[in-house]
Amino acid sequence: MQHNTHGEMQTFKKAISWKLLILSYLFVEGSCQDFGGGQTQFICTSVPKDMDICAATLQNSMPGEDLKTTVMQLRETVLQQKETIMNQKETIRELTSKLTRCEGQSAPEPGPGGRRKETGIKNTMGDVSRGPSDTLAQLSQTLQSLKQRLENLEQFSRNNNSVQANSLKDLLQSKIDDLEKQVLSRVNSIEDDKPGLRNETEQRGRVESTLTSLHQRITDLEKGQKENRPLDKFQLTFPLRTNYMYAKVKKSLPEMYAFTVCMWLKSNASPGVGTPFSYAVPGQANELVLIEWGNNPMEILINDKVAKLPFIINDGKWHHICVTWTTRDGVWEAFQDGVMRGSGENLAPYHPIKPQGVLILGQEQDTLGGGFDATQAFVGDLANFHIWDRKLSIGEIYNLATCSSKAQIGNVFSWLESSIDIYGGASKWTFEACRQLN
Structure with a gap:
């Protein structure tokens, strides 16, 4: 029983040896291309134990100068590929950083609930959590409020035949119409191009400044009404x-x-x-x-x-x-x-x-x-x-x-x-x- 086992082992080892030899030939044929353009041939050559099979084959099949040139070309190609990979990695890191900043600006973390509000930068147009659409809606409401006040002033001016009130009313009405056009233009730009919101804060500041000026002009115009009423009414x-x-x-x-x-x-x-x-x-x-x-x-x-x-x-x-x-x-x-x-x-x-x-x-x-x-x-x-x-x-x-x-x-x-x-x-x-x- 032991003898038969030993024979089977010898047969198995021989089979493995032949397979390794065939794989070696395939490796040489697949990796070491025929640089001379001729037909590939299989050559049995003794190779030192520590020497690379591919290098040995190239050494036997190619002149020394051609081998050196080929190795230099391969080395240069590898270096170029490595540099390309590093550049791509740097580009990916830069884009990832920009994306993270954009996501952080467009989706702020909600604050905690409760009566008290966390200290921080406040949105001058209202709640800090307002989005651009909410802000524009609020501006439209403000304009409607201004228009209502102007209508009241128009009624007052008709009753009092005030030429100055009429001229100021016309000027303010013109400015309000211009503001309405700005708001509509802003709405259209947001609908057409969502990424163009980075100038929202700047434009909101300009609109708020204009509204403050309008409020002051209307307040001055309303002073004419105060002259005819008691201070507590x-x-x-x-x-x-x-x-x-x-x-x-x-x-x-x-x-x-x-x-x-x-x-x-x-x-x-x-x-x-x-x-x-x-x-x-x-x-x-x-x-x-x-x-x-x-x-x-x-x-x-x-x-x-x-x-x-x-x-x-x-x-x-x-x-x-x-x-x-x-x-x-x-x-x-x-x-x-x-x-x-x-x-x-x-x-x-x-x-x-x-x-x-x-x-x-x-x-x-x-x-x-x-x-x-x-x-x-x-x-x-x-x-x-x-x-x-x-x-x-x-x-x-x-x-x-x-x-x-x-x-x-x-x-x-x-x-x-x-x-x-x-x-x-x-x-x-x-x-x-x-x-x-x-």
Whole structure:
């Protein structure tokens, strides 16, 4: 049994040897081409153990000078291919880097949710997450607002036979028409060529600058209306949800251990009407804030403490609202249209409202006097904003809501045009609360 096995092994080894020999011939024939152009021949030649078969065959079949030239050519070809590969790798790395930067610019990471907004570069046309199409839509809304104001001015000029008002109106109308053409042109360019968005920020800045100029010219034109109305018979209008429309009260609030805040509001914004007012002091942006943000109910914030208010006002109608508060036990009451809708306690108890702050109408402050977030901006109309440093009685609040002759004005802040500066396109219009109720 062992003898037969040994014989089989010898036969197997011989077969392997013949196969290796045949493969060697094939290798020589396939790798070592006939450089002389003649017919290929198989030659059995003894080769040293450590010598390359291909090199040995070339050495036997070609003159030394031709062999050297061929080797140099092959070496040069290899070097050229290697250089080409390196250049291609460098090009691929460069293109990959550019693609990564483009993707990073076109798809910013979303910020975290919640009332507070992360610090960063803000989009001057609104929310930082807005895309070009949203921005252009917002510009179109702004232009519509300007056109509406011009129509009101046209009616005013007809009633007053004002030649100057007519000439300014025509000039502003012409500029608005030019802006509309710019917006339409921009929309078409975006539809035709999506990659051409890199100049969006630059063009948006130019358009916003033009709009600011138009707003200022219209505001100057509207001054003619103010001469014929009392200083307290006006309303503020915030037509768009932006982070640049707001009004600022010229003076700060004193230290208060109790207060009543009342105002008229009209809005149909959804979700949430935004922030009718916010008062910030150094070190505390949420010293006193009224806000209805997202799908949350309206809230009153005092020193960052929150109470939910049972107001429903986003129906496009005028509503009178009041909130009272005392530092003792943090007791609060909420009134809508002269009727108490809710009350509670433990809202920032024994914390007096601090002085030396900034009072803003229409925006929520993340920093003292700034840090506005478009998603929290008030959209609608606001009028007769008053503040008292005491808790008004139910009867006093009812008189305010029903335009009674016994209604009082705020002793801390009273509603006067001379007490407010407006920015970013917010506008002032004649308003009489009692007329709205009839």
